Amino acid sequence: MDSSKREKNAGETGFALGRHMTVEFYDCDARILADAGKVEQIFLDAARESGATVIGSNFHEFQPQGVSGVVVISESHFAVHAWPEHDFAAVDLFTCGDKVDFDIAIRVIAGGLKSGQWIISSLMNRGIVGTNGVERRVPVIEGGDARYELSWESKFEQSRAHAISAAIDVYNCEVPQFASPEWQREFALRFVSRLWLTPVGEVRCDTGNPGVPAFEQQLKSGLLSWRLDLEHKTVYIDLFAAHYFDPREAAEFAIGEFRGRYYRLQPFVRQ
Structure with missing residues (x-):
């Protein structure tokens, strides 16, 4: 491949059906994480303030504690699972459009949960479209040495x-x-x-x-x-x-x- 061809490919922008970000929120307020109503309101605020169009929401408070929920937006969804016992919330942000500002969403969620630290654990393009339709990309998986027990x-x-x-x-x-x-x-x-x-x-x-x-x-x-x-x-x-x-x-x-x-x-x- 000549240099002009390489420069053209390097400057090309691909197309994906969606953008998916996972965020880990640490050192949150356990009292908030244990309250499904408060968590739901935080995620509704985050969706609206980030530019998303809210369609509905469903949040569940487990017994004796723990909250899972999703805000369905016209662009896709915001989802969360919270562990009050560990002051931790795992969050998924998914959008099919370019009008949702993830930075604003994260800031609203972090403030609402009173998170002392948050980390973006992954940022993925989902459904990458090529000349022959959606490409079958090899998924990203943890290496053989990265083993985590679930019990x-x-x-x-x-x-x-x-x-x-x-x-x-x-x-x-x-x-x-x-x-x-x-x-x-x-x-x-x-x-x-x-x-x-x-x-x-x-x-x-x-x-x-x-x-x-x-x-x-x-x-x-x-x-x-x-x-x-x-x-x-x-x-x-x-x-x-x-x-x-x-x-x-x-x-x-x-x-x-x-x-x-x-x-x-x-x-x-x-x-």
Whole structure:
């Protein structure tokens, strides 16, 4: 190919049926991520302010928490799945036209979710059209070394871990229900039984600070401890075990027991 031909090809602009961007929003406000109504309004605002034409929306609030939703626009869609327990939202922005401004959409979403950091994880042209119709491009996939487990049990097994721990914070709890030490002792037994853990001895209570009582339950293979902040209606739980338990199951059981509005979760595989 001569130089003039190469220069012409280099300057050519292709045509695609759509533009697809995925964005990771970190350090968001968990209270907002747990509220389907608020998330929906943020995405409706983002669609309209970015120049899209909104056709409709459908958002679902999972139990005990989590939000998924989509705003259908005439140009395609904005979609989200939110994990309040990790202060994280995964967002898809798809447009079939050139009038939707993704930069504005991202700015509105980041502000609405109070995101401390966001990262564009991919930007793709979808349905690239050539002289013979839509081209069958090879999809982009992760390399062989980029492996990510989708369950904590698989992560635990693959990493040959010796233990697992989890920090669980449950917010906006019903204070009268869990204020008494007697209720806390019963909670500990229900909690460890649910996770197939074995308690050793009795629950120890530290009520030196009446506003923030603390409790501890020794386990055959670890330790369960938790602290109550009665003023702020929050429970802080730390669980360590020398064999596997499901951290999400632990968090979902805890939010049900304390009747909280939402929770945050930090699991750790211990090697």
